[in-house]
Amino acid sequence: MTAPLRGAGPRGRALERDLVALLGPSAASCAPADLWAMSRDCWPRSLLWTKAGVAPHPPDVVVWPASTDEVVQVVRYAAERRIAVVPFGAGSGVCGGAVPVKGGIALDLKRLSGPPCIDLPARTVDVETGMNGQRLEELLGGAGATLGHFPSSIYCSTIGGWLAARSAGQLSSRYGKIEDIALAVEAVDGTGQVLRTQDAPSAGPDLLQLLLGSEGTLAIVTKARLRCWPSPTSRWMRGLRFGSVQAGIAGLRALMRSGLRPAVARLYDPLDTLLAGRGGRDAHVTVPEPLRWVVEGAQSEALRLALRAPVLLNRLVDALPGSSLLVLGFEGDGPFASSDAREEGELSLRLLAAEGAEDLGPAPGEKWLANRYRISYRQSPLFSAGAFVDTMEVATTWDRLDALYGAVRDAVAPHAFVMAHFSHAYLEGCSIYFTFVGLSGAPAGSSDADDLEQAEERYDACWNAALSAACDAGATLSHHHGIGLHKQLFLPREHGEGMRQLRALKQAFDPQGVMNPGKLLL
Amino acid sequence: MNGLREDLSATGSAVLAEGEGLRVTPPSIAALGRAVAVLRGHLLPVRVRGNGDAPVEAPPGGALLELTALDRIASVDGATGIARVEAGCSVAALETSARRAGATLGPLLPSVRAGSVGAWLAGPTRGERAVPGSRRETAALSVSAVLADGRLAESRAAPRSATGPDLDHLALGGSGRLCVIAAAWVRLFPAAPPAYAAWRAPDLASALRTVEGLCMDRLTPARGMLRLQERGALVALSWEGPESARLLRERAVRVVGPPLEVDAGPEVRAPASSRAIEVDARWSALEAFARHSGAAEVALYGMHAGGAFAVLSLAADGVEQCAAAARTDGARLVAPRRLRDAGPAWEAMGAGAAWNRLVAALGAEERP
Numbered sequence: 077m078t079a080p081l082r083g084a085g086p087r088g089r090a091l092e093r094d095l096v097a098l099l100g101p102s103a104a105s106c107a108p109a110d111l112w113a114m115s116r117d118c119w120p121r122s123l124l125w126t127k128a129g130v131a132p133h134p135p136d137v138v139v140w141p142a143s144t145d146e147v148v149q150v151v152r153y154a155a156e157r158r159i160a161v162v163p164f165g166a167g168s169g170v171c172g173g174a175v176p177v178k179g180g181i182a183l184d185l186k187r188l189s190g191p192p193c194i195d196l197p198a199r200t201v202d203v204e205t206g207m208n209g210q211r212l213e214e215l216l217g218g219a220g221a222t223l224g225h226f227p228s229s230i231y232c233s234t235i236g237g238w239l240a241a242r243s244a245g246q247l248s249s250r251y252g253k254i255e256d257i258a259l260a261v262e263a264v265d266g267t268g269q270v271l272r273t274q275d276a277p278s279a280g281p282d283l284l285q286l287l288l289g290s291e292g293t294l295a296i297v298t299k300a301r302l303r304c305w306p307s308p309t310s311r312w313m314r315g316l317r318f319g320s321v322q323a324g325i326a327g328l329r330a331l332m333r334s335g336l337r338p339a340v341a342r343l344y345d346p347l348d349t350l351l352a353g354r355g356g357r358d359a360h361v362t363v364p365e366p367l368r369w370v371v372e373g374a375q376s377e378a379l380r381l382a383l384r385a386p387v388l389l390n391r392l393v394d395a396l397p398g399s400s401l402l403v404l405g406f407e408g409d410g411p412f413a414s415s416d417a418r419e420e421g422e423l424s425l426r427l428l429a430a431e432g433a434e435d436l437g438p439a440p441g442e443k444w445l446a447n448r449y450r451i452s453y454r455q456s457p458l459f460s461a462g463a464f465v466d467t468m469e470v471a472t473t474w475d476r477l478d479a480l481y482g483a484v485r486d487a488v489a490p491h492a493f494v495m496a497h498f499s500h501a502y503l504e505g506c507s508i509y510f511t512f513v514g515l516s517g518a519p520a521g522s523s524d525a526d527d528l529e530q531a532e533e534r535y536d537a538c539w540n541a542a543l544s545a546a547c548d549a550g551a552t553l554s555h556h557h558g559i560g561l562h563k564q565l566f567l568p569r570e571h572g573e574g575m576r577q578l579r580a581l582k583q584a585f586d587p588q589g590v591m592n593p594g595k596l597l598l
Numbered sequence: 599m600n601g602l603r604e605d606l607s608a609t610g611s612a613v614l615a616e617g618e619g620l621r622v623t624p625p626s627i628a629a630l631g632r633a634v635a636v637l638r639g640h641l642l643p644v645r646v647r648g649n650g651d652a653p654v655e656a657p658p659g660g661a662l663l664e665l666t667a668l669d670r671i672a673s674v675d676g677a678t679g680i681a682r683v684e685a686g687c688s689v690a691a692l693e694t695s696a697r698r699a700g701a702t703l704g705p706l707l708p709s710v711r712a713g714s715v716g717a718w719l720a721g722p723t724r725g726e727r728a729v730p731g732s733r734r735e736t737a738a739l740s741v742s743a744v745l746a747d748g749r750l751a752e753s754r755a756a757p758r759s760a761t762g763p764d765l766d767h768l769a770l771g772g773s774g775r776l777c778v779i780a781a782a783w784v785r786l787f788p789a790a791p792p793a794y795a796a797w798r799a800p801d802l803a804s805a806l807r808t809v810e811g812l813c814m815d816r817l818t819p820a821r822g823m824l825r826l827q828e829r830g831a832l833v834a835l836s837w838e839g840p841e842s843a844r845l846l847r848e849r850a851v852r853v854v855g856p857p858l859e860v861d862a863g864p865e866v867r868a869p870a871s872s873r874a875i876e877v878d879a880r881w882s883a884l885e886a887f888a889r890h891s892g893a894a895e896v897a898l899y900g901m902h903a904g905g906a907f908a909v910l911s912l913a914a915d916g917v918e919q920c921a922a923a924a925r926t927d928g929a930r931l932v933a934p935r936r937l938r939d940a941g942p943a944w945e946a947m948g949a950g951a952a953w954n955r956l957v958a959a960l961g962a963e964e965r966p
Contacts, residue, residue, distance in 0.1 A: 271952075272947050279943045280771055281769075281942060283949055289761070293762075333679065334840050420845070473755055474677070503679050551756060555756070
């Protein structure tokens with residue numbers, strides 16, 4: 077791949093000199109490859125940039141602090157000079173939250189990854205936030221513990237990134253989202269002050285919940301205390317078929333309101349159910365060719381042909397059998413792990429049968445478990461073929477969920493092919509995870525000068541339609557990806573007058589405005 | 599003061615002199631917004647009171663916002679498990695409405711159950727409740743909060759979101775200092791008969807360790823009553839959830855051993871001592887309290903892997919002595935109000951300067 081490598085300017089070289097003087101040799105760099113690596117994250121729009129050979133927002137310098145104290149030194153240096161500081165974990169964010177739109181210092185936190193302190197009897201682990209998520213899970217596993225937090229990005233994301241964007245894992249119904257798992261953090265605010273929230277009852281507004289999700293705009297989280305649990309030793313997995321999405325939503329709601337806590341509860345809409353060939357009554361149904369071209373990564377010409385008519389594609393979906401698959405799983409630990417997981421599973425089967433579910437046996441659940449991280453790594457070929465693919469995760473209460481599903485599908489249909497699943501279920505509601513596949517432009521290698529502009533226009537049109545529909549349906553804009561650059565123009569519709577509260581927080585924690593500027597409309 | 603009274607009357611609120619301050623009763627959320635704008639504009643200290651809350655005087659030179667007219671329950675959806683309610687409504691009235699819809703607020707501290715929804719959410723428990731998985735979360739699905747200039751900030755009613763910091767937490771636990779809660783969407787549990795069991799432990803501290811162990815094993819009870827008796831300590835527990843209560847009770851029996859052959863229900867539901875205090879504490883703090891020679895009773899609510907809300911009482915001594923003992927052990931006092939720990943605790947977290955800037959940025963300063 078040809079990366080748009082750009083040489084450092086005089087400002088970058090001066091910053092590098094100062095930061096090396098501050099933190100020592102090899103702590104900073106303005107080498108072109110380093111600047112390019114920190115100029116983007118996994119926001120699909122930045123794949124369009126890469127395809128077009130541009131990197132519009134490189135930082136001036138990259139710095140690698142190795143301790144909270146070094147983060148303090150960098151932030152104080154930046155605040156005195158009003159230079160932007162953009163924290164960078166592993167760059168797995170999908171909303172452009174780590175893109176340094178104002179240049180400045182990219183603060184790569186990966187050196188903050190010392191050994192975690194695991195206290196399983198107390199059910200806590202203390203960890204530095206530059207640690208990779210999968211690495212932490214492996215270390216916990218060695219101690220017989222788990223965080224229970226398994227985002228699909230776990231191999232390429234950090235604890236800090238999870239906290240910054242309020243991440244959710246695939247087993248969130250049992251273990252909670254990261255804001256449920258986080259007990260306390262150490263963070264450096266925009267003045268260089270170290271904040272330490274308490275893992276104990278405290279009076280007044282909850283500082284921890286104001287720092288989580290702030291995407292580096294208020295403070296940089298350097299350490300965290302997280303809740304951990306004994307590793308599960310048994311899993312019970314199942315697939316169930318519902319006659320429609322609506323029946324599946326009713327079943328999922330009944331399950332969550334029953335007090336049972338599945339580790340996995342994912343309801344797929346009819347197309348997603350069919351394409352995965354997950355068995356049951358619809359196993360014989362043939363998926364029409366144009367749909368297969370899209371979802372199975374066909375040759376670029378066929379794919380682009382299909383995507384020229386997204387309305388037709390989506391109508392084809394509506395004509396297919398309407399069954400919905402629920403993947404369900406329970407976990408157990410301790411001496412009765414196996415019987416406990418089975419008991420909860422069988423209780424669920426009885427409850428869901430009363431809601432009209434057909435038991436498909438363990439195979440669909442086990443298949444999902446075996447393949448649960450694969451989908452995240454299938455995007456690049458679609459972009460190379462001249463398509464864009466993206467995901468939107470919104471959430472609302474049970475009473476509005478079906479209307480939200482329909483509204484977003486209708487709004488996106490003219491722009492892109494759309495499918496969805498319902499995951500991260502709660503007592504009072506659920507999130508919907510939409511996948512869009514649209515036409516962006518020419519295949520890689522044959523682009524003309526106007527291709528990027530046209531691709532971004534198509535991409536924006538799709539997203540504007542989707543987010544407007546979600547807002548109108550009363551949903552929250554994001555359940556666990558965050559806002560970043562991508563969704564920030566819709567933030568006033570989410571928060572209304574609360575935007576003034578958000579700006580007040582910015583003034584309180586970052587009076588110089590140096591912390592990840594240009595995100596969350598701050 | 600006369601100009602102020604006129605300004606407040608112009609908001610549509612009833613205004614009465616009370617001691618060295620004013621009592622202001624807005625008839626609607628819009629009037630509340632206008633009244634807050636006037637009071638904040640004059641940099642006056644404000645206290646808030648709703649239906650059921652203990653009587654409180656207007657602060658000297660300030661105002662008591664009496665939200666008793668803001669008591670409407672706009673909707674209760676038992677199937678979804680949500681209710682829309684104004685802040686002045688009493689928690690008891692909301693619970694009655696929820697029960698009619700087949701839902702419940704779940705077990706709450708006695709002081710919370712006796713007060714208003716606004717006091718519950720803005721008070722020291724931040725509206726928190728225990729949820730399955732040995733965790734706690736606020737019962738406020740979303741909050742409508744009046745800002746210093748009278749405008750209403752309203753968050754989306756979604757079970758979780760990732761749209762920046764959780765702005766509801768500027769109101770939750772804030773005692774009206776940064777903004778005043780006007781209404782909320784509140785989360786409800788499905789109502790179902792609880793399952794009960796009781797055991798005997800050698801002493802109160804052992805009884806607490808038993809309950810802590812259950813929470814660590816995710817067999818978290820909904821309520822607990824631990825009481826010192828002649829032959830040790832009684833551990834009476836309940837579990838809730840239509841399908842989960844029986845299952846959790848059976849697993850607890852598997853862990854702890856055969857239960858006593860008594861009806862544990864009345865024990866769990868028994869009212870706490872009138873000389874009790876309420877705290878939010880870690881398990882270690884509760885166990886330290888239980889080791890005091892006079893410790894007599896611990897009622898537990900909102901249990902999670904890290905600790906619980908608890909009602910604590912000593913056998914002979916009064917509330918002050920009980921509060922002193924609990925505080926020494928590291929518990930945070932929730933009630934009675936006069937003994938409650940003053941917040942916020944941000945100074946101890948290194949965020950004192952940020953707090954001051956936040957108060958200023960929100961226009962919530964008070965005249966010294």
